[in-house]
Amino acid sequence: MTTHAVRLNAVTKTYGRGTEQVHALRGVTVALPRGGFTAVMGPSGSGKSTFLHCAAGLDTPTSGTVHLGDTELSRLDETRLTELRRAKAGFVFQAFNLVPALDVTGNVTLPLRLAGLRPDRDWLREVVARVGLEDRTGHRPAQLSGGQQQRVALARALVTRPEVVFADEPTGALDTCTAAEVLGLLRQAVDAMGQTVVMVTHDPVAAAYADRVLFLAGGALVDEAWSAGADAIGRRMADLGGYGHRPGTARRTAVPGRRESAVAGGVASGAGAAGC
Ligand SMILES: Nc1ncnc2c1ncn2[C@@H]1O[C@H](COP(=O)(O)OP(=O)(O)OP(=O)(O)O)[C@@H](O)[C@H]1O
Secondary structure: OOOEEEEEEEEEEEEOOHHHOEEEEEEEEEEEEOOOEEEEEOOOOOOHHHHHHHHOOOOOOOEEEEEEOOEEHHHOOHHHHHHHHHHHEEEEEOOOOOOOOOOHHHHHHHHHHHOOOOOOHHHHHHHHHHOOOOOOOOOOHHHOOHHHHHHHHHHHHHOOOOOEEEEEOOOOOOOHHHHHHHHHHHHHHHHHHOOOEEEEOOOHHHHOOOOEEEEEEOOEEEEEEEOOOHHHHHHHHHHOOOOOOOOOOOOOOOOOOHHHHHHHOOHHHHHHHOOO
16 A cells, blocks of 8 residues: 555646646646645645645646545546545635535534445544534534634544545634634644645645645746745745745744644644634
């Protein structure tokens, strides 16, 4: 069995034709080990979402190959691809994407029911407790705060024990402290549960929660950083033309010493350490 959760080999993605043609990805090769937390950064239009969508089997590369675990995605027809995504990928989006008519339990167990599987009650209880929602299971999304809704989305992503959780700007709609809580939970999913997480973000502070940051520019993978702090990530982004960087002011999301929040493990501990 491969030790990589995701592998992209020479992946290109071209949209449109002729003068309208856009090269969203230009020969991206990268392997993401199991149990790692990877952030994907780059200026607007650099190909971050396209990268995430191709890696997750939501979009098909123009050329090159993508493996999710041991399975090469281009070999699958649409039905098998949908089944594979349900089994092997969890998703967390900026806009939460919960079903308004379902309560917390209904939303969290939805991927299992769509796959025709019965929820394992102990695992469901554990996942809901890990995101701190054990006393909210009967609430509907409209009765929850944004941060709580994103925690439901995270539990929904984790409940199938996926190969990878793909997160696209998961803190983009959250305030600083709530964002820190959600990032602490993603970190905890990696450290305590061995989950693999791939997260697209514009925020250097959010990216600093990851073990590894991939930098895209013009559809190409141009750099990477390991265990980097927010200021170093912000400076690299500024070099790539992402945005201007003033040291210490790029912080939008509160960052508790990220290792402490991860090992302390609770929602409250992460927020507390950040002074939220
Ligand atoms: N469906 C599509 N049709 C045509 N062009 C597209 C499509 N999707 C993306 N693109 C183009 O591909 C390039 C990469 O887009 P992508 O959304 O991956 O970038 P991004 O880095 O996620 O951007 P942002 O940070 O602004 O969300 C952009 O030039 C975009 O306009």
